[in-house]
Amino acid sequence: MTQKYDIIIIGAGAAGLMSAIEAGKRGRKVLLVDHSKKIGEKIRISGGGRCNFTNTNTHPSKFISKNPKFIISALSQYTQDDFINLIKKHNIKFHEKKLGQLFCDESAQQIVDMLLLECQMANVSLKKAIIITDTGKQGDQYFITVGSDKYFCDSLIIATGGLSVPKIGASNFGYEIAKKFNLNIIKTLPALVPLTFNEKILAMCKELSGLSLEAIVSLNKICFEEGMIFTHRGLSGPSILQISSYCKTGDNIKINLSPKLDIFKLLISEKNVNPKQDINNIISKILPKRLVHMICKENDVGGHISELSNKLLKQLSNSINTWVINPTGSEGYRTAEVTLGGIDTNEISSKTMMSIKNPGLFFIGEVVDVTGHLGGYNFQWAWSSGFVAGQYA
Numbered sequence: 514m515t516q517k518y519d520i521i522i523i524g525a526g527a528a529g530l531m532s533a534i535e536a537g538k539r540g541r542k543v544l545l546v547d548h549s550k551k552i553g554e555k556i557r558i559s560g561g562g563r564c565n566f567t568n569t570n571t572h573p574s575k576f577i578s579k580n581p582k583f584i585i586s587a588l589s590q591y592t593q594d595d596f597i598n599l600i601k602k603h604n605i606k607f608h609e610k611k612l613g614q615l616f617c618d619e620s621a622q623q624i625v626d627m628l629l630l631e632c633q634m635a636n637v638s639l640k641k642a643i644i645i646t647d648t649g650k651q652g653d654q655y656f657i658t659v660g661s662d663k664y665f666c667d668s669l670i671i672a673t674g675g676l677s678v679p680k681i682g683a684s685n686f687g688y689e690i691a692k693k694f695n696l697n698i699i700k701t702l703p704a705l706v707p708l709t710f711n712e713k714i715l716a717m718c719k720e721l722s723g724l725s726l727e728a729i730v731s732l733n734k735i736c737f738e739e740g741m742i743f744t745h746r747g748l749s750g751p752s753i754l755q756i757s758s759y760c761k762t763g764d765n766i767k768i769n770l771s772p773k774l775d776i777f778k779l780l781i782s783e784k785n786v787n788p789k790q791d792i793n794n795i796i797s798k799i800l801p802k803r804l805v806h807m808i809c810k811e812n813d814v815g816g817h818i819s820e821l822s823n824k825l826l827k828q829l830s831n832s833i834n835t836w837v838i839n840p841t842g843s844e845g846y847r848t849a850e851v852t853l854g855g856i857d858t859n860e861i862s863s864k865t866m867m868s869i870k871n872p873g874l875f876f877i878g879e880v881v882d883v884t885g886h887l888g889g890y891n892f893q894w895a896w897s898s899g900f901v902a903g904q905y906a
């Protein structure tokens with residue numbers, strides 16, 4: 514059997530659903546296919562089940578790409594306010610958690626349901642559990658083959674996402690199609706991912722497992738001040754996930770475990786005012802006891818502060834205000850929230866998301882070399898790029 518659509522979209526995640534809605538609203542005959550049995554799984558599990566669906570501070574500077582200017586057009590064609598208005602239209606209640614991050618009050622499933630309802634209203638044909646065995650171009654038509662059926666279209670939109678969390682449907686399908694059509698791919702890597710360390714640091718992390726605190730984590734001039742958590746595999750928490758998108762094995766990451774206080778200044782003043790105080794007790798007023806115990810042990814210090822040289826106090830302070838560590842790797846795609854790299858933006862029109870070499874072929878969402886910071890930016894990119902393709906496909 515053969516069938517003809519105006520547009521076929523592969524991948525019914527955030528970007529694919531948005532582009533299907535927009536194209537359907539324009540009266541285009543749209544087929545949206547996904548190999549998963551359940552639609553919108555990443556949305557459903559996102560933001561701890563509440564979906565951090567956008568960020569009020571959305572700005573191109575919150576994204577990583579070989580070509581940062583590429584992001585500007587899509588973000589201005591469909592802004593965070595446009596998505597917020599859609600949410601309001603569907604009476605989905607939401608709140609700002611922190612740093613402009615917007616979450617559903619109740620459940621991420623509300624976003625999935627909203628997108629599915631919008632698809633229905635726009636007459637989108639949605640097919641789940643579809644295994645595509647071939648894709649290509651015949652004359653000026655694109656096609657996909659599913660078993661013995663062949664579906665043709667004028668425009669083919671690739672919205673198959675990145676490689677993170679393969680157990681809920683991630684695949685390299687989008688990159689394979691890009692290769693087939695001779696598009697360059699920027700090397701892909703897990704991002705927004707917990708970091709792993711050598712045995713010595715790992716032993717510390719294990720001992721402190723579960724302990725969390727606010728920290729400034731920096732690499733050269735890039736820095737993030739958010740929560741950090743010690744785990745039995747290494748370090749995690751928002752500030753670590755954020756820096757993971759920028760760092761590579763062996764880089765010197767600096768961690769300030771006491772962002773609000775210069776520990777050296779404090780210790781010198783305490784040494785003058787209360788020389789008989791125990792060093793452990795002084796620092797325990799600022800940092801969790803388990804951490805203080807570990808830091809003092811590592812620096813081999815203890816007892817009255819008056820007995821410790823200023824040089825030793827400086828060394829101790831540095832291990833709190835400028836702890837330098839080198840990641841040996843990350844936990845990989847299994848736990849990464851996103852994929853860094855992807856389809857080279859030089860291959861795509863920023864205004865339409867269409868391949869420059871292959872008219873009618875579009876790439877949107879995470880499969881493209883655009884990666885947002887943590888905080889709702891990745892969904893905003895999916896909505897914006899999906900909207901844009903939906904206008905032009």
Ligand SMILES: Cc1cc2nc3c(=O)[nH]c(=O)nc-3n(C[C@H](O)[C@H](O)[C@H](O)COP(=O)(O)OP(=O)(O)OC[C@H]3O[C@@H](n4cnc5c(N)ncnc54)[C@H](O)[C@@H]3O)c2cc1C
Pocket residue numbers: 523524525526527528529546547548549552553554555556558559560561564565566567643645672673674675677678681682683684685686849850851877878879880888889890891892893895
């Ligand atoms: C645990 C977790 C939590 C997250 N939380 C947030 C958050 O709160 N805020 C935020 O902004 N971002 C978050 N993200 C990132 C965000 O989910 C992604 O950036 C976003 O979903 C990307 O949208 P997409 O449509 O490009 O890809 P996806 O949403 O991944 O959708 C791709 C779709 O393509 C389908 N597909 C793949 N291969 C094939 C194939 N061969 N054939 C057919 N279909 C295929 C998949 O089944 C999937 O449905 C989170 C990610 C994870 C893993």
